[in-house]
Amino acid sequence: MSSISLAVRDSHTMLRRNLLHARRYPSLTLNLLFTPIMLLLLFVYVFGEAFSTGLGGGADRSDYIAYVVPGILLMTIGSTVVGTAVSICNDMTEGIIARFRTMSIHRGSVLIGHVVGSVLQSIMSIALVGAIGVAIGFRSTDASPAEWLAAFGLLVLFTTALTWIAVGMGLSSPNAEAAGNSAMPLVLLPMISSAFVPVDAMPGWFQPIAEYQPFSPAIETLRGLLLGTEIGNNGWITLAWVIALSALGYRWSKSLFNRDPK
Amino acid sequence: MTTTPPTEHAIAAAGLHKAYGDKKVLDGIDITVPTGTIFSLLGPNGAGKTTAVKILSTLISADAGSGTIRIGGHDIATHPQAVRAAIGVTGQFSAVDGLITGEENMLLMADLHHLSKAEGKRTAAELLERFDLTDAATKPAQTYSGGMKRRLDIAMTLVGNPGIIFLDEPTTGLDPRARHNMWGIIRELVSDGTTVFLTTQYLEEADELADRIAVLNDGKIAAEGTADELKRLIPGGHVRLRFTDPVAYQSATSTVREATRDDDSLTLQIPSDGSQRELRSILDWLDSAGIEADELTVHTPDLDDVFFALTGSTDVPNQRQENVR
Numbered sequence: 001m002s003s004i005s006l007a008v009r010d011s012h013t014m015l016r017r018n019l020l021h022a023r024r025y026p027s028l029t030l031n032l033l034f035t036p037i038m039l040l041l042l043f044v045y046v047f048g049e050a051f052s053t054g055l056g057g058g059a060d061r062s063d064y065i066a067y068v069v070p071g072i073l074l075m076t077i078g079s080t081v082v083g084t085a086v087s088i089c090n091d092m093t094e095g096i097i098a099r100f101r102t103m104s105i106h107r108g109s110v111l112i113g114h115v116v117g118s119v120l121q122s123i124m125s126i127a128l129v130g131a132i133g134v135a136i137g138f139r140s141t142d143a144s145p146a147e148w149l150a151a152f153g154l155l156v157l158f159t160t161a162l163t164w165i166a167v168g169m170g171l172s173s174p175n176a177e178a179a180g181n182s183a184m185p186l187v188l189l190p191m192i193s194s195a196f197v198p199v200d201a202m203p204g205w206f207q208p209i210a211e212y213q214p215f216s217p218a219i220e221t222l223r224g225l226l227l228g229t230e231i232g233n234n235g236w237i238t239l240a241w242v243i244a245l246s247a248l249g250y251r252w253s254k255s256l257f258n259r260d261p262k
Numbered sequence: 263m264t265t266t267p268p269t270e271h272a273i274a275a276a277g278l279h280k281a282y283g284d285k286k287v288l289d290g291i292d293i294t295v296p297t298g299t300i301f302s303l304l305g306p307n308g309a310g311k312t313t314a315v316k317i318l319s320t321l322i323s324a325d326a327g328s329g330t331i332r333i334g335g336h337d338i339a340t341h342p343q344a345v346r347a348a349i350g351v352t353g354q355f356s357a358v359d360g361l362i363t364g365e366e367n368m369l370l371m372a373d374l375h376h377l378s379k380a381e382g383k384r385t386a387a388e389l390l391e392r393f394d395l396t397d398a399a400t401k402p403a404q405t406y407s408g409g410m411k412r413r414l415d416i417a418m419t420l421v422g423n424p425g426i427i428f429l430d431e432p433t434t435g436l437d438p439r440a441r442h443n444m445w446g447i448i449r450e451l452v453s454d455g456t457t458v459f460l461t462t463q464y465l466e467e468a469d470e471l472a473d474r475i476a477v478l479n480d481g482k483i484a485a486e487g488t489a490d491e492l493k494r495l496i497p498g499g500h501v502r503l504r505f506t507d508p509v510a511y512q513s514a515t516s517t518v519r520e521a522t523r524d525d526d527s528l529t530l531q532i533p534s535d536g537s538q539r540e541l542r543s544i545l546d547w548l549d550s551a552g553i554e555a556d557e558l559t560v561h562t563p564d565l566d567d568v569f570f571a572l573t574g575s576t577d578v579p580n581q582r583q584e585n586v587r
Binding site: 009010013016017020021024025094095096098099100101102103104105260261 | 319320321322323343344346347349351353355356357358359360361362366370373374375376402418419422
């Protein structure tokens with residue numbers, strides 16, 4: 001068997017194992033969904049009236065829904081990958097991983113199975129949170145099929161990048177609590193992005209941080225694709241982030257996994 | 263599915279070194295295991311047994327300066343995947359996926375060995391049946407008892423028909439019945455021509471199963487040979503007299519001068535080969551000297567003695583008592 005088809009076959013086997021885990025024990029994924037959904041409802045129904053004035057031009061709550069939903073969708077990714085960090089850290093403590101390491105299988109398949117499984121779970125989470133967004137009144141204004149496709153592609157790529165980072169965090173953490181903590185920035189970063197208020201409304205010294213951290217360009221790109229706002233060079237910045245984070249996370253995870261286990 | 267090329271030695275390792283920081287875990291050990299035999303690495307906790315298994319099974323690498331390690335004829339440093347294809351490993355801590363069922367664990371192994379769906383199902387069903395797990399096959403593995411987990415663990419190891427199997431303390435934590443079951447399973451493995459590398463801290467287990475035994479202590483092989491060869495390394499057995507009355511014990515110690523004393527437990531050990539004639543003469547002599555012990559046991563040399571003699575340990579673990587006959 002060639003090494004490519006070996007990699008595909010073994011990764012597929014590992015993916016099925018991870019999906020089986022997720023199906024049997026869905027509580028972790030569902031718990032993580034709680035944060036973005038609560039924030040969505042909180043910001044729309046409690047702060048929405050006040051925050052919408054920040055958007056300018058006599059915006060009201062329905063405008064704020066349109067503004068906040070793309071941010072919440074990307075935040076959902078950040079929350080879901082915390083689960084990835086925790087579950088991969090837990091998995092590494094299992095004896096079965098030692099068994100995999102002594103088997104003549106494609107070595108990367110263990111991680112690839114986790115990453116693909118996690119991306120699929122994130123997509124489902126995004127769909128669920130997106131459905132809630134639609135239920136409370138979010139509508140895309142004029143997105144063409146190509147723009148929908150691009151939006152989907154953006155979400156998948158962004159998820160993949162954050163997932164590889166989360167895998168590295170999970171592998172480098174001694175236990176599940178530490179893994180959860182080290183992945184917390186992925187939940188907190190959207191808070192200091194353009195997800196809830198425009199970057200212009202932030203203090204001047206903070207604006208560059210908020211503007212160029214990974215979440216803001218991705219959120220602005222998604223808004224542009226779904227709502228027809230100005231994307232500018234946010235698309236390229238997002239792409240650069242996605243490539244950089246994926247490559248970094250992949251290499252980091254790989255070297256951590258290839259270390260001698262304790 | 264995987265076959266080991268015909269070689270004289272299934273395992274041949276020279277000068278294994280492994281240190282974690284300042285602590286030398288393995289300090290230059292040589293291991294040779296002829297194909298189709300059971301080899302037992304015997305040693306107390308912390309002797310380095312698990313480290314040796316981890317190195318030989320490709321899980322961790324030996325330190326620089328170690329000699330060549332060949333498993334199934336393949337050099338572990340240059341062809342780790344060929345080694346992995348030839349071996350099966352059951353670690354000390356169960357290597358089963360607790361979140362999925364026993365059957366799913368078996369099918370996972372079948373998939374990773376690239377068996378066809380039908381073949382995988384058949385192999386899984388056969389092995390589950392052979393290890394008496396058919397009834398529990400649809401329950402999550404984390405609900406299994408310790409003995410069932412070990413059986414599932416070994417069943418998973420056997421899916422690819424490995425020619426060389428590493429069993430790291432396969433009976434630690436099992437009750438006596440489960441331990442005897444496991445022994446039966448291990449004996450069955452070798453009858454098929456499989457080579458077994460077994461680590462254990464139970465001397466009795468090495469004695470029961472192994473063709474050759476190496477005693478590992480403090481990262482070094484203290485002795486190696488068959489169980490009988492090892493037993494010959496130490497002086498013969500003894501008769502043990504135990505007293506409950508300190509006064510009787512004191513008077514006995516003053517009479518029986520060649521005995522080894524243990525004042526804490528009020529016991530005396532008199533050297534003896536355990537033959538009927540010598541036993542009778544000891545009894546006659548005790549009678550004539552008016553010594554009456556509350557308990558008399560005859561102790562023939564066993565691997566415990568070898569072990570304690572070689573490792574210089576003075577601790578007497580519980581299991582020593584079991585072997586006193």
